[in-house]
Amino acid sequence: MIFAEWKPLDELIDKLKIHRKVLLVGCATCVAECAAGGEKEVETLAPLLRMALKKQDHSIEIITATLEKQCEWEFVEQLAQQVAEVDAIMSIACGIGVQALAERFDPVVVYPGVNTSALTIREEAGLWAARCAACGDCILxxxxxxxxxxxxxxxxxxxxxxxxxxxxxxEVNEEVDCVWNLIVERADERGRLESLSKFKKAKDWSNSSHGGPKRVIREDLRQ
Amino acid sequence: MSDGNQQPGQEPEVVLLYCQHGLCHEAKGSAWYQECAGLSIRAIMMPCSSKIEVSYILKLLESGADAVEVVACPEKSCKYLVGSLRAERRIEYVRGLLEKIGYAPERVGISRKLSQSPVQLMDLARARADAVRSFGINPMKKGE
Known part of the structure; x- marks a missing residue:
């Protein structure tokens, strides 16, 4: 899943205090799985922000919504009526969701409420770890x-x-397995250690961010 | 430290969220919570303390409660094994969030108790009230 975490509360409060009415929007997909931007988190962050702003004598109304997917236009459209009432949006979806709202609801300002940082798996309750870097040339x-x-x-x-x-x-983190140690151990278990000694072609990074912003066209799906 | 307005003589409003097993057998089924009428205590029974979400606590504070006291079962006595442990972790998380926005974390607390009489439960709520009295009323009540 795409992993994100709340930005520091001070930063969020600072952004919102100049507004009159704000829509806080979550996404029920990846960021809900990582407990940063789902409905639960929207309903946690909203009262927290209201309390913080009230304590600083800022009179700001915060309304809330959570979309099934903030990265799909059909779902984004559901916000149109609420957006018409507000002068700012704070999204706690990943960066894709934030940009979708900014594009659809221009010129309403859209603030990111989270930092999107990795593609992770939930290893156990409350513990997420990176599993993919979207490098564009998978060698798994x-x-x-x-x-x-x-x-x-x-x-x-x-x-x-x-x-x-x-x-x-x-060596960087004593709680993290050396992945190359895992690779070598598994290769050994499968009797295929020699496969790691073979020369390989240089990795093609051009299919990732090194090749400029990604843009994919599938003619079979276009209208 | 004060996170609100000092109002001498004003009794803190406490919401008491208690696990159903936190109430003694004799009091179950009775309308004991009516004894809270006229006091600044609102008692709400939960099927298990693990049903308490972070957002519930914050919404209680947002709506003006001066403090929230959760009564959960002692470790190893939770009927759902880890329910009271989860409640305790969520309370710690809420306390951390409150601190970050300048509210006294003492506004939220948890006690691990079983089979409490109504008087004992109200004493826990009063103890929470005592813990927050010096912080003044909840800033959310300003300008009401």
Missing amino acids: GETFGYCPVARCAKSLLNGPCGGTRKDGKC
Whole structure:
């Protein structure tokens, strides 16, 4: 899922205090899974902001909504009536949702309420960890299902580095497994260690952000 | 430290959220909470303290409660095993949020108790009132 976290409350309060009426919008998809921007979080952040603003003597009305997906125009359209009443929007969806609202409801100002930071899996309750870096040239088939781009602190493609700890943890964070240690162990378990010694073509980064902003056209889906 | 307006003589309004197992057997089914009438205590029974969400607590404070006291079962006594533990973690989270926006975290508290009599429950609410009295009334009441 796309992972996001609330921005510091001071920053959010500072943005809102110049407005009269604000729409706080959540998204019931990825950011709900990571407990940052779903309906629960909207209903938590709204009273918190109202309390903070009231304490600072700012009289601001905050109304709320949560869309099923803030990155799909059909759902975004559902906000039209509420947006007509407000002079600002704060979105706690990922950056895609924020931009969708900014594009559809221009010139109403749209503030991001979260920082979007990673593509993660929920390893256990309350613990998320990066699993994908959207690098555009997936090598998981060669690395036994572990992604070194997302999970190695140095994104090494020829690890492990010299900093792996004796217990197989990363030198950067003792609570994180060295992903290259995991790759080597799994290769060994499957009797395929030699596959890691083969020369590989240089990774093609052009299909990710290195190739400029991503834009994909599928003629079979176009109208 | 004060996060609100000092109003001498004004009794803090406390919302008491208690797990159904926090009430003694004899008082179950009785309308004991009517004893709170006329006091600044509002008692609300929950099926389990884990049903308490962070947003519920904040909405109570937003609507003007001066303090919220949650009564959860002691560790290992929770009928749903980890319900009271979850409640405790959520209360800690709320307290952290309150601190960040300049509210006294003491406005929210949790007690781990079982089979309390109505008098004992009201004493817990009064103890929470005592804990917040020095902070003044909830700033949300300003300009009411």
